[in-house]
Amino acid sequence: MPRAAASLPPWLGHALRTQRGPVPWHAVVRGALAAGPLLCAGVVAGRVTVGVVAALGAMLAGTNDRPGSRRAAVRRLGAPALAGAGGMALGAYIADRVGGSYLLPLLFAVLGLLAGAFSAVGPVASAGGTQLLVAAAIGAGMPLPEPGWQRALFFLAGAGWLILLRLLLPSPTPGNGWAGVGGGAGGGLPYRLDGERAAVSAVYEAVASLLDSAGTPASTARRAALTAALDQAQDALSGPRLRRRASSAAERRLHAQYRAALPLGEAATALAWTDEPLPERAAEGPRRLAAAIRDGVPCGPLPAPARSGAGLRALDDALLHAAEAFDSGTARPPHGRSRGPVEVLRTAIGPGGREYGVRVALCFGASAAVAQTLHHPHWYWLPATAVFLVKPDLGPLASRVLCRAFGTVLGAVLFAGLAALLPRPAGLVAVVAVCGALIPVATRHFAAQTAVVTVLVLALVMVGGEPQASWGRIGETLLACGIVLLVGHLPWPVQRGGRVQDRLSAARESAHAYLRHVLSGAGDGGPTGSAVPADAEHRAARWALRREAYRTLAEARAAIDLAAAELPTLARHSAGSEQVAVTLERLVDTTTACAVHVDDTGRLPRRHAERIDALLAELTTVA
Numbered sequence: 001m002p003r004a005a006a007s008l009p010p011w012l013g014h015a016l017r018t019q020r021g022p023v024p025w026h027a028v029v030r031g032a033l034a035a036g037p038l039l040c041a042g043v044v045a046g047r048v049t050v051g052v053v054a055a056l057g058a059m060l061a062g063t064n065d066r067p068g069s070r071r072a073a074v075r076r077l078g079a080p081a082l083a084g085a086g087g088m089a090l091g092a093y094i095a096d097r098v099g100g101s102y103l104l105p106l107l108f109a110v111l112g113l114l115a116g117a118f119s120a121v122g123p124v125a126s127a128g129g130t131q132l133l134v135a136a137a138i139g140a141g142m143p144l145p146e147p148g149w150q151r152a153l154f155f156l157a158g159a160g161w162l163i164l165l166r167l168l169l170p171s172p173t174p175g176n177g178w179a180g181v182g183g184g185a186g187g188g189l190p191y192r193l194d195g196e197r198a199a200v201s202a203v204y205e206a207v208a209s210l211l212d213s214a215g216t217p218a219s220t221a222r223r224a225a226l227t228a229a230l231d232q233a234q235d236a237l238s239g240p241r242l243r244r245r246a247s248s249a250a251e252r253r254l255h256a257q258y259r260a261a262l263p264l265g266e267a268a269t270a271l272a273w274t275d276e277p278l279p280e281r282a283a284e285g286p287r288r289l290a291a292a293i294r295d296g297v298p299c300g301p302l303p304a305p306a307r308s309g310a311g312l313r314a315l316d317d318a319l320l321h322a323a324e325a326f327d328s329g330t331a332r333p334p335h336g337r338s339r340g341p342v343e344v345l346r347t348a349i350g351p352g353g354r355e356y357g358v359r360v361a362l363c364f365g366a367s368a369a370v371a372q373t374l375h376h377p378h379w380y381w382l383p384a385t386a387v388f389l390v391k392p393d394l395g396p397l398a399s400r401v402l403c404r405a406f407g408t409v410l411g412a413v414l415f416a417g418l419a420a421l422l423p424r425p426a427g428l429v430a431v432v433a434v435c436g437a438l439i440p441v442a443t444r445h446f447a448a449q450t451a452v453v454t455v456l457v458l459a460l461v462m463v464g465g466e467p468q469a470s471w472g473r474i475g476e477t478l479l480a481c482g483i484v485l486l487v488g489h490l491p492w493p494v495q496r497g498g499r500v501q502d503r504l505s506a507a508r509e510s511a512h513a514y515l516r517h518v519l520s521g522a523g524d525g526g527p528t529g530s531a532v533p534a535d536a537e538h539r540a541a542r543w544a545l546r547r548e549a550y551r552t553l554a555e556a557r558a559a560i561d562l563a564a565a566e567l568p569t570l571a572r573h574s575a576g577s578e579q580v581a582v583t584l585e586r587l588v589d590t591t592t593a594c595a596v597h598v599d600d601t602g603r604l605p606r607r608h609a610e611r612i613d614a615l616l617a618e619l620t621t622v623a
Contacts, residue, residue, distance in 0.1 A: 024067060035435075204286045583615060
C-alpha cells in the first residue's frame with residue numbers, strides 16, 4: 001500500500017486497496033461466453049425473458065468463479081446456484097401468495113434470518129445465502145411471464161452453462177501459456193488437472209520460500225503463505241467426485257505429492273521457529289520439486305541438506321519421501337473439511353451466525369418495506385442491493401458502502417451514455433457479453449465489481465422491455481447504503497463481534513487438539529516425559545490436526561483484520577482479539593517444533609516444554 005494510504009483510517013485504506021495479480025484470461029473467456037450468448041439466444045428465439053433469467057444465473061455464478069481446480073469449482077459455483085434457483089422459485093411463490101402486502105417484508109426478514117445465520121458456516125454457504133436472497137427478491141419483484149418453477153430452471157441452466165464452460169475449457173498453465181485440449185504443459189499432462197497441479201506446485205514453492213526466510217522478519221508472513229497454499233491445495237484435491245479413488249494415475253500421483261508436502265511443511269515450520277538462518281541449498285530441493293510438478297517432468301537428484309539438527313534431519317527425510325512419491329507414489333484424495341449437520345447447525349446458531357442473521361433479517365426486511373412504501377417499479381433492487389452491502393466477506397461496513405455508492409454512480413452514468421448510443425437490442429447484448437468478461441477482473445475491487453454488475457443488470461432490464469433506469473438505480477443504492485449503515489450501528493440484541501469470537505474459539509480448540517496429540521506419546525503424560533516413536537498412522541493424524549489448526553488460525557486472522565478495519569464504534573467490539581491470535585499462532589508453531597524433535601529423539605527438549613507452558617499461561621491471561 002502507498003505511504004499516503006497507510007496513514008488513512010483503516011476503513012478508508014481498505015476501500016482504496018486493490019488486489020493485484022495477473023489477468024485471469026481463462027475466467028475472462030468464460031465470462032464472455034456465458035451471460036452474453038445466453039441472452040443472445042433468448043433474443044433470437046423470441047424468449048427474451050428466458051434469456052434474461054439465464055443470463056442472471058450466469059452472472060451471479062461468475063461472481064464466484066475463482067482460480068482453482070475444476071472439481072472444487074463444481075461445489076463453489078454449483079451450491080450457490082442451487083440456492084439461487086430455490087430463491088427464485090420461493091420469491092415467485094411469495095409474490096403470488098401475499099403480493100404487495102405487509103407480509104412480504106416480514107417473510108423476507110424471516111428468510112434473511114435463516115440465510116444469514118447459515119452463511120456463517122463458510123464461504124460457499126455465504127455465497128449460497130447471498131444468491132438465495134438476491135434471487136428471491138428478483139423472483140418476487142421482476143415482472144416475468146414464466147411461472148416460478150420455470151424461472152428457477154432457467155436460472156439454474158444459466159449457472160450450469162458457466163459450470164460446463166469451467167469444466168470443459170482449458171486454462172493457461174503458469175509459464176506455459178494455454179494447456180491444450182489433449183494435454184498440458186510438460187508433455188501431454190491432462191489439462192483437466194491443471195488447477196490441482198498448480199495448487200500442489202504452489203505448496204512446494206511456499207515451503208522453499210519459508211526456508212529462505214528462516215531467521216528473518218519475513219518468516220511469519222511466509223508461514224502464513226504456506227498455510228494459504230496448503231488450504232488451496234487441500235480444497236483443490238478434495239472436491240466432489242463420483243468415485244472414492246482417483247480415476248487416473250496422474251491424479252493419484254498428485255495426491256501422493258500433496259501428502260508428501262505435509263512433512264516438508266512441518267519441517268520447514270520447525271526450522272523457521274528456531275529463528276536461525278539456513279544454508280541456501282536447504283530450499284533448493286522443494287523448489288526443484290515445485291518445478292517438476294508444474295512442468296510434468298521427473299524431479300531428478302535432489303540436494304541433501306545438512307543433517308546437523310532435528311529440523312534439518314526431518315527436512316532431509318521429508319525430501320527423500322517426496323522423491324519416492326514423485327517416482328511412483330499414489331494416494332487417496334485428501335480429506336476435505338466435511339461438517340456434519342450438527343456442527344453446521346451449531347455454527348449457524350452460534351454468536352457469529354446469530355449476529356449476521358439478525359443483521360441480514362433487518363436489512364432485507366426493512367429495505368423491502370421501504371421499497372414497497374415508495375411504490376417503485378423496480379422495488380426488488382433495494383433489498384437485493386442491501387444483501388450485497390450487508391455481506392462482511394466484502395470488507396468493512398463503511399468501506400462496502402463507500403465502494404458500492406461510487407461503483408453504482410459510475411456504472412449508472414456509463415450505462416446512460418451507452419444506452420443513448422448503442423442500437424437495441426444488439427448493442428445491449430454486446431454490453432452484457434463485455435461486462436461478463438470483465439467480472440473476473442473487476443472482483444479485485446468492490447467498487448469496480450459494482451460498476452460492471454450495474455451496467456450488466458441495467459442492460460438486462462432494458463433488453464427485457466423495461467425503460468432505462470440508471471438514475472433510479474443510483475437513488476435506490478444510496479437508500480440501501482443508508483439502511484445498512486443504520487442497522488450496522490443500532491444497539492444490538494445479540495453479542496457484537498460474534499464472527500471473530502467464533503473463529504477464535506475454533507482456532508483455540510484446534511490448537512489444543514493438535515497440542516494434545518503431539519504430547520500424547522509422553523511417558524508421564526507431561527511435556528517433559530519420554531515419547532514413543534510415532535508410527536505412520538500417528539503422523540498422518542498429526543498432520544491432519546496441524547492442517548486444521550493452521551487453517552482455523554488463518555480464518556480467525558482474516559476475521560480479526562476485517563473487524564479491525566471497521567469504524568471505531570464497531571472495531572472496539574473485537575478489541576484484544578489480535579493478541580489472542582498471535583499467542584495461538586506461536587503455540588501452534590511451537591507445537592510443530594515439538595513434533596519434529598519428538599520424532600527425532602523420542603523426547604521433548606526442556607526448552608520446548610517451558611515455551612509451551614509459558615504460552616499456555618499467556619493464553620489464559622489474554623483470553
